[in-house]
Amino acid sequence: MPSRKIDMTDVRVGKLVVIRELLPADKRIGSKWICKCDCGTVVSVQGSSLRAAILDPKKGTRSCGCLRRKSSRDRMRRLWRNAKEEVDKGNRAGALHG
Ligand SMILES: [Zn+2]
Numbered sequence: 001m002p003s004r005k006i007d008m009t010d011v012r013v014g015k016l017v018v019i020r021e022l023l024p025a026d027k028r029i030g031s032k033w034i035c036k037c038d039c040g041t042v043v044s045v046q047g048s049s050l051r052a053a054i055l056d057p058k059k060g061t062r063s064c065g066c067l068r069r070k071s072s073r074d075r076m077r078r079l080w081r082n083a084k085e086e087v088d089k090g091n092r093a094g095a096l097h098g
Contacts, residue, residue: 006047008033013053014062016045037064 008018016035022044025031031047041064053060 005031006051008047008050011050011054013050013060014057015039015067016043016050016061016063018050035064037066039064039066041066 009020011018013035015038019034019036019042022032022034029046029048032044033047033050034042035045035050036042043064045061049061051060053062
């Protein structure tokens with residue numbers, strides 16, 4: 001019987017390029033792969049996370065984390081703007097008495 005394991009070497013997933021499998025594989029979480037991000041960071045990623053990212057761009061792991069850091073910064077900016085609007089609203093509501 002041939003192995004059913006998928007060889008992910010040289011596969012590009014988002015900003016990551018798979019270099020080689022991380023051995024030994026963890027029986028509980030399955031295979032992991034050494035990937036190099038476009039930003040130069042080398043990370044180990046679960047095979048299931050890579051496959052999820054290939055199937056659905058909104059899921060899985062597609063970078064060393066630099067993509068997520070960028071989007072979380074955008075989210076912080078949005079939260080900050082909302083907070084500022086809340087403060088402006090509060091000031092307009094006349095919370096200041098003397
Ligand atoms: Zn990166």
